Amino acid sequence: MQTTRPRLDPSAASAGTMMDVPLTIRWIFEHNQRSHGMREVVSREDDGSLFRYTYADFGARVAQLASALVEMGIRPGDRVASFGWNTHRHLELYFAVPMIGAILHTANIRLFPEQVCWVFEHADDKAIFVDGSLVPAVARALAVRPASSRQFVVMGASQVELPGALDYEAQLAGQPSEFEWPELDERSGAILCYTSATTGDPKGVVFTHRSTLLHAFAAGMADGLGLTQRDVVMPVVPMFHVNAWGIPFLVPMVGAKLVLPGAKLDPASLIDLLERETVTVSLGVPTVWLAVRDEMERRDLRLPALKRLVIGGSAVPPSLFDDLEKRGVRTMHAWGMTEMSPIGTASQLTADLESASWDVQRAALLKQGRFTPLVAWKILDDNGEPVPHDGKTAGVLWVRGPAVTRSYYRLDEDLPVFKDGYFMTGDVCTIDRLGYLQLVDRTKDLVKSGGEWISSVDLENAIMGHPAVREAAVIGVAHPKWVERPIAVVALREGQSVDEPSLRAWIGERVVKWQIPDRIVFVDAIPRTGVGKFLKRELRERYKDLLGV
Ligand code: ADP
Secondary structure, three states, X not given: OXXXXXXXXXHXXXXXXXXXXXOOHXXXXXXXXXXXXXXXXXXXXXXXXXXXXXXXXXXXXXXXXHHHHHHOOOOOOOEEEEEOOEOHHHHHXXXXXXXXXXXXXXXXXXXXXXXXHHHHHHHOEEEEEEEHHXXXXXXXXXXXXXXXXXXXXEEOOOOOOOOOOEEHHHHHOOOOOOOOOOOOOOOOEEEEEEOOOOOOOXXXXXXXXXXXXXXXXXXXXXXXXXXOOOOEEEEOOOOOOHHHHHHHHHHHHHOOEEEEOEOOOOHHHXXXXXXXXXXXXXXXXXXXXXXXXXXXXXXXXXXOOOOEEEEOOOOOXXXXXXXXXXXXXXXXXXXXXXXXXXXXEEOOOOHHHOOOOHHHHHHHHHOOEEEOOOOEEEEEOOOOOEOOOOOOOOEEEEEEOOOOOOOOOOOOOOOOOEEOOEEEEEEEEEEOOOOOEEEEEEHHHOEEEOOEEEOHHHHHHHHHOOOOEEEEEEEEEEEOOXXXXXXXXXXXXXXXXXXXXXXXXXXHOOOOHHHOOOEEEEOOOOOEOOOOOEOHHHXXXXXXXXXXX
C-alpha cells in the first residue's frame, strides 16, 4: 500500500523553528566585546618591549581598521595580505578584514622571495600589511618582481623605507571606534592560507566564516584544546601559517588572556613571557619546545603556571614528552593540516584510560589523539578497504567535514585527493580500539626498503631517545640492492658526543635489524621548512648519492 506523504510547504516547515542567522566571525567578535572586554592582550613589539591592551581596546581598533580598509578601497571579496609575526596588529587584521567581507591572506613570511611573489600574485592581493621588521624581506621579493598595483601598509617602526607605503597607525588614527558591520553570507571566504609547499607550489585553502566558527567550537571543546576564560594562552605557532591552529578566533571567543610573542622566538624570550605573563597553555611545533627544554634544563627551571604545551605540526618525540613531564609540564599532542582549518585530533585520556598505568596512559598521549566532533574519517588500505581498529594496521587517512576544504584556491583541475566527498590527507596512520589516531608517516616520507615500508617517524623517535641526540631526520636514499635504504641525519646536543658505530648499535637495540639506517650523518643543524618541519626534500637532494648508486 502506498502512503501519501504530507507535502512540505517550505515556509510552514520553517515556522516555529530556530532563527536563520549566518554563522560568521562576527559572532566571535561581538561575544568577545560583550563578555570579555576587560581581559588582556599582550604583544611583544620588535624592540622587545611589551604592548598591552584590553579586548575592549582591541574591539575599538578593529572598527577603526575596518573604516581604514574601506577608505583604502577594499571591497567585499578582495584579498588583503598580512606579512607579519604574532602581534596585536595581526590579530586586528584577522577580524577587521573578514568582517568587512574581504579575505585575509596570511602570507608565509618564511617563503623564498620568488615564492613570496608567487603567493601575492596567485592570491591577487589588493593590499599587503607588513610588519616593520619584515620590510626588508618584502623588499627582497619586490626586487624579484615589482608589485606596483598593490598598496603596502607598514605595521610598526621600520628601518627601511618601502616607497609609497602607508603607515598602519596613521591609517587608524582619527577613525571612528564603531563600525556598522555588513550582514555576510556565512559561506563567503574569510581567511586564505597556503600550505608551506613541502611538495610543489604552495596550495591555497580558503576558510569560510562558517568553517572558521565551527572549527573554533570543535577545536576548543574540553576534550580538544580545552581552553577557558581563566587560561592565559601563548600561540608560538605562527599566525602566518595554518591559521595559527585557530587560536586567533578560539582565544578571543572563550575570553582567555592572549600573549603574542612577536618576532622574538628564541627560548630565553619565550621563557620570559611564559614566566612573566603566567602562561597556562602554549602551542607550537616540536622544534620550539626542544629549544625551550634545553634552556629549562640548563637553568634547572620549572614553570608552575604552565598547565600544558600543545605540540603538533610534526610528531612529538617521546624523549621531549618525557623531559617536559619531568619538569612538570604536560604535553598535549595535536594533529591537523591547513586543509582542515587545521585541528583534526587532540590527545586527552579517555574514561577507560583514566585508571590505567602510566605506561599505558603515556603511550596513548604520545599518539596524535582522538578526532574532534566535526571530522568524519576513514583509513583505507592499499585495496581501498577500511583497516581494523587494532592500533597496528596502517592505511591512508581520508577526512570529511564542514571545516575540511573541498578544493584548492584557483586550482581547477580534478585532483585525486578529493574523492567521494572526502579529502586524502597523505598521512599513513593507524587507529586503535579507543579511537586514538597514530601517524606512521607522511606517504612521501615512508622509506621503501626491498619492498618493506619503514616509518621515518618511528626511527627518528628511536634515535632522538639517545641522550646525546638533539634531533634526527630519517630519509630514504637510493640503494643498488634494496632500491631505497634509510639514512639518518643527526644533530647532537650541545657539548655531547657519540660516534656512528655506537649510535647504530644503540638503535639496533630498539628497532629490528633491517631498519637500522645504513649511514648516520652528523650535522650542526637539520635544515627546516619555514614552519619548523624537517626539510626532507633538501636532505634527499643533498644525500642522494650517499649509498653509491
Ligand atoms: P604543509 O607542511 O604541507 O604546509 P601543514 O602545515 O598543513 O602543511 O602540515 C600538515 C601535515 O603535518 C600533516 O598532514 C602531517 O603530515 C603533519 N603533522 C601535523 N601534525 C602532526 C603531528 N602531531 N604528528 C605528526 N605529523 C603531523
